[in-house]
Amino acid sequence: MALQPVADALAALSSPVHKDWFPYALAPTIHAARISIAYQANARRSSGSLSWGTYIAGYLIMCWGGTLLTHNLLGVPPPVLHSFHPYINYLTVHLALTYIFQSFPAALHPPTFDTALFPIDALVRTGAITGTLSLLAVSSNSPVHPLLVRSPLTHLIIGALASSGGGITASTLSTWSPSWTFSTPPILSAGVWGSVDFWGGALVAAIYGVFTRHEAFIDVTKTLNHAVASSKFLLPSFVISQTGEVVELAQLSPPLAKALGATVLSMLFGLRAWKVHWSAPALVSKKKAGKSKIQ
Template identity: 50%
Template sequence: MEFALAAANHLQPVADALVYINTSKVHPFWFPFPWAPTLHAARVSMIFHTNARRSPAQLSWGTHIIGYLIMCWGGSLLSHFLLGLPPPMLYSFDPSITYISVHLFITSIFYLFPDLLYAPVMDTILWPLDALLRTNAVTATLGLLYLPGVHAEYQNSPLTHMIIGAIASAGGGLSAATLGSWTPNWSLSTPPVLRPGAGWSGTLDVWGGALVALIYSSTTGHPAFSSLRRYVTLILSSPYLSMAWKPHADSDFPPLSTLQAKSLATAVLGIFFAARVVNTHWLIPVNVVVPSTSGSGVKKSSKKKAEKMQ
């Protein structure tokens, strides 16, 4: 807790950004919706268009819109259904207005300027925003656990917290990729995270969401993670570690505020997102020489690009 508190105190810009995207509206009259869902809608639209360009045939407007919404809302729908709660997009028009209007705007931009859609540059520029939006989605979904209609078993289970984090983070991308929602003909397939060669970067959206849930719930002092905090304190108080560094007892430090915990989780996830961008787009593939029966070596790239997910 001491390290978490020290780190959180240096993340005020991240905290300010989180407050801004959740409390400020794009425009009080013309588009009176918060920045958080608007930016999420725009970022998912970019990724959806990147995948749709690889489609062998053109998508119908119905396939295009519904496939995009699956990618946007898959995690939220699955999380609400798991907890037995009604998803907002099934009783409010606001999510549909926000996401569809933003998607149509982004679609028109890429139609007029198709060269703007270049994934390596966009991912490199926007990875801090990706970490911010992903953490915001996970922590907002974890807030559902405090609602009266949620079973106490879910509220007090660290496993449930981490499952919810993984679903909120990767549910939309996994649903879209499993269905192939950016193609004209949908069909069930193996989720990308279970395919050979996914690796750490291909599964980051899943375990990264679980990690955000772990950091957020444990540092805010949720009772579900009291055992974890106790074990960490015991480990840091062991003779081998205490000779180099004398840790304070967890009781000496109050739990982090929700905003501090969000900022810390955003920073940690951002490090992994930055590493994924470098690994996916900018590392030079290693060429290995494969023996050939003709006596000359055949070079094959050993690096595989991980499939993108939101």
């Protein structure tokens, strides 16, 4: 199946960096690195120098804001409140990259990282989204209230916040500046591509819920199946199922549904990288910014 290589890549991200020297999974380690790059780039653009306390706390808020928000909404204790391991994992990566970019300042070039790593970013982000959505699994032992488990809106909100909550929190508080301030969340005026982390996370949650046939998406799936019956030629063969004359969306295993979400998110991240960094308007904007700095 076309989705299997993506599913294999997602599974590989759960393996440790090194089973002896650094026994933390690749996914959170990559996430720690990507947030460190973004945080340091923002800190470099801000005026004034940051104290070590501000620098560390601001980074961790950007890393874990989504985890804290989603777990708080669901009434579940977040891992960062009862385990030292996330701190060891994330701070080791952040301090190492801080040393590298202090030694080689020119290496900190976000457009290059955003363009080269957007497929990996999508895989890591999808893992975070679906990992949080696992708290909404239908189970008699679920710690989450049944109303939240059965609501598709909850799934969309959790998907959006799991994907973008850290960035939203950090930008709202300006945690990369010496003096934090509470302001209107920039996501509200970011436009389509500036907010793709948010609505893209909700889209992945919807894809995952529909294709795994989660109870919360039963009515949504029925509606989509009616639409698919008349437009099957618009969809790839691996996402439709046909029995006789009945055509509907295929039911996928969780790994394959996760892979489908990652594929869609990867395309969105790739388009964003091009639109923000390399399209003609973006290049013109960069040239104007460069001239204004010279003047």
